Amino acid sequence: MKTQLALDTFVKETGGWVASQLEACTRCGMCAEACHFYQATGVPEYAPVWKIELLRKVYEQRFTLAGRFKVAVGVDKLITDEDLLNWSSYVYHACTVCNRCSMVCPMGIDLGSLIHDVRTGLVAAGVVPQDLMDAVRKQLEEGSPLGVTDTVFEDRMEFIEDEWEEDLPLDKEGAETLVVFSSIEIMKFPQNIAAIAKILNTAGENWTMSSTAREIVNFGFYEGSHEHTKLFLKRVVDGAIEMGVKRIVVTECGHAYDALRWTAYNLMDIPASLEITHIVALMDELVQSGRIKLKSGAFNNGTITFHDACKIQRKGGHINEPRRLLNILAPDSFKEMTPNREEAICCGGGGGVIAIKEADPLRYAAFKLKIDQVNAVGADTVVMCCSNCRLQFGDGVSHFNLDFKVAGLAQMVADALIDGEG
Ligand code: SF4
Ligand code: SF4
The missing domain is CATH 1.10.1060.10 (Alpha-helical ferredoxin)
Structure with a gap:
């Protein structure tokens, strides 16, 4: 059967x-x-x-x-x-x-x-592995695989606003840019949300978050179900259309970017005028256009390397943007791992693997290849722009008791902003 x-x-x-x-x-x-x-x-x-x-x-x-x-x-x-x-x-x-x-x-x-x-x-x-099925069920029933219900979302946003004193516009009428976060950022990396808010507020971007179209993670896509993928994507696309925004910015989540940026077009009607882009492209655009200014060499310390995310760099083509940013932030410290760019090796936790407990030994085995790369370049900090990769790296660092730091690119950009510019 x-x-x-x-x-x-x-x-x-x-x-x-x-x-x-x-x-x-x-x-x-x-x-x-x-x-x-x-x-x-x-x-x-x-x-x-x-x-x-x-x-x-x-x-x-x-x-x-x-x-x-x-x-x-x-x-x-x-x-x-x-x-x-x-x-x-x-x-x-x-x-x-x-x-x-x-x-x-x-x-x-x-x-x-x-x-x-x-x-x-x-x-x-x-x-389908039980852990993935459970996550899909949670996303169907609660709207989020990591339990970001309405109450949890409100609490987390309130916490971020209080802790980092950044304004998080919600359901703002007339906004041009809708920013959608992954549940990993909401639950595990709230500082990333504060950083992105700081960047956009400093640039004077007319942006908003949405109380309904708020979470971009898509366990239907991991699982491979067209029906669930479409349902989860529709929540975001419908919300964006309803709000009349001109673009959707996906933050640091690779698979979610893949699902919205490409798969969504095969599953539903998306207005041609609605731009879909990734935060790394937007940060670069803001710097290139002079809407934000960064302190040059703010992170010139030790050796910093960049981990290319499969869906953002290899598939998404956002290969030069993070490098342009890192060459401002850490011109002397930034060194490439090998292989890199579109040939980079995956962190080992993407595609839903990190959510499958039974697959832990395999993803740790795969992560050892990343450790070798990091060691070969002698990096003490590894930067990335995907929260799923960041989760895998953080987990790998604790599992193998490593001493390199794992950093999010948006947070580095936010920390290097020259106040008052924008
Ligand atoms: S590399 Fe060779 S074996 Fe692998 S998919 Fe291509 S043709 Fe087939
Ligand atoms: S994990 Fe291996 S088989 Fe799967 S897409 Fe990547 S390289 Fe190909």
Whole structure:
């Protein structure tokens, strides 16, 4: 029964594009070494090409003569419930959908999107890890996977305003920019919200937060469910349309940016005039246009490196903006890790992996690759602009008892603001 539901979904998802991608794969295996989970463990099933094998099997068995023949003569077996459970662990526990594997594929196969399709089939079969299902349920019932109910939201915003003395405009009529935060920032990094408010207030940006369209995190997207992804995105998009804002700014959350910036356009109507951007792009724009000024060299101390987030830098293309900012903030201290930019290695906690307790050993194993990179450059501070990466880095630093600092870029920008400028 489970298997049939998954197969039907895979078949539904297998349009011309998916078929052409699967046909193009030569099984050269070059993508394996690009995957941090494969690199960290050497487990063959964690190779990217194997993670899409389930989809390929369905495609072959349903749509090709050769596939049907192989089943008929016993060379290939029909997919079973056990296969679905195995692939659930490969594509949820051991994949952050970082898409680094696609960067090395000589055939240009978008493995990340295909792996997302595998997740979609597994959702239909109900073989999603329990922790992810619980988070989705909380987001459906309470509006937030981390319990940011109306009361919690009001309390947190009041706390931020009191603690950092920053004005947080809420449901402001006539605002042009709607800023949407992730639940991680609201619950774990409130100082990031204060920092972003300080930057926008200093720039004189006509911005607001919304009491309804307030949280951008999307566990439906992690899970791979189109239905839930759309529902959670709609809350934000509808709120923005209702308020008449000109742009939505996603703060330090990579997967949420991916969901809103690209996936949303395939799931609902979004006015062409509504701009969707990331806070790192906005901060850079404010500096470049002279609306905020930063104290040059404010963080020139020790060695600072930057961690590129898969969805913000590799997919989002916001590669130069953080570097321009860091070259103002710490021109002498900023040094690149290797590999970096679009080839950077994922932190190991994205794609929902950090929310799956059972996957902890794997994400710590993958994080060791980041430790090696940080050590190789001799950094004592690692900066990033994704709160999910920041959570993984913070967790990794405590788990391995490391002594480098983990910093959010927005907070550094806010701390370096030259008062009175804007
Ligand atoms: S690198 Fe590309 S072509 Fe080679 S096995 Fe991986 S997905 Fe297939
Ligand atoms: S998307 Fe990232 S984590 Fe997933 S298989 Fe590819 S490289 Fe590995």
